Amino acid sequence: MLEYKVRCRGKIKGDNADLKLILSTYNFSFWFNGENGFIQLDRNGNVIAMISIGGVYRIYSCTKLSCKDHVDKLYWSLGLRENLNEFHETALKDPLLREFISKYPGWRLRSTSLWWALVVGVCQQNASFRQGWKMLYNIVKNYGRKIVLEDHETYLTPTPQDIIEKPELLKKSGTGYRWKTILSIAHWFLEHNVDCKALQRSKAEEIEEILKSIKGVGEYTARLALVLALRRYELPPVDRWLRKIISVVYGVSEKEAEDKWVSIWGRYSGLASVAVTVALDAEPLNKALKRIGEGKISPIEDNKITPLTMWKYL
DNA sequence: TGCCAGGCGGGGT
């Protein structure tokens, strides 16, 4: 067993990013403990960044590595390379995101690998927010790729290979019929030797079609992966939840909802989709609609599981 | 305790 050692150190130069907020969003206890976050920077888990909410980071790996490339990747993962001025301008005029963005201008989307982003998408299919994230928590824990960085313990995401070797652990993780889809995604990754840099050069529509070629990956999951892994926002993931919310808030039919959304958010449509789920604490539809009616459209501090607090409970 | 939920594909029209 090789030992992880610190290979690079530094401090994040923060525009106005709020690292605690960024690390809190849709995260698990083994990747964020309130003080330090752990971010996997490569496909196999050989390179891991540990970053404090104050911005001090260390990059660990078992072998020597190029610091410049990996620090760059860390900035990318934390969303610090994006200029969101245009997104913020729109948000401050928007009834759904105005409150959230004015309260949390330092929010950025934390990205994941394409592989994991697809698994995340599949676990959101036809399930509640909480059920989906519980599945993901179980998957990481059950595959059990625990590692130790000096005196810190954390977990790697399972690799496609791990899944193929032990597909039964997927069912044990409570994924129900989704286990087949996750397994086919794993096979797809091994067979295609996916090159994300090359994928990035393609049009979003083309990437969406490629991802949809995997059985069980449809429009929603493909687009969520574009958002979470590639920071491509022009094609928004719109599920039943968001579709209904759009139709109520902007007074359009559910059929027109997606077009309306894109007409408002343009090239930030996908980012806005995710931001709304955070703003409304991922409440189930009826509660979310009630919150909107009451004008409570920013996260509420409470002792319950929300996108911003789930790291305390899972 | 029966519903039913931030999709999806297959089979109908």
Next chain:
DNA sequence: ACCCCGCATGGC
């Protein structure tokens, strides 16, 4: 291009 149904779980 549509509409409709079943689907594994876990949570209410």
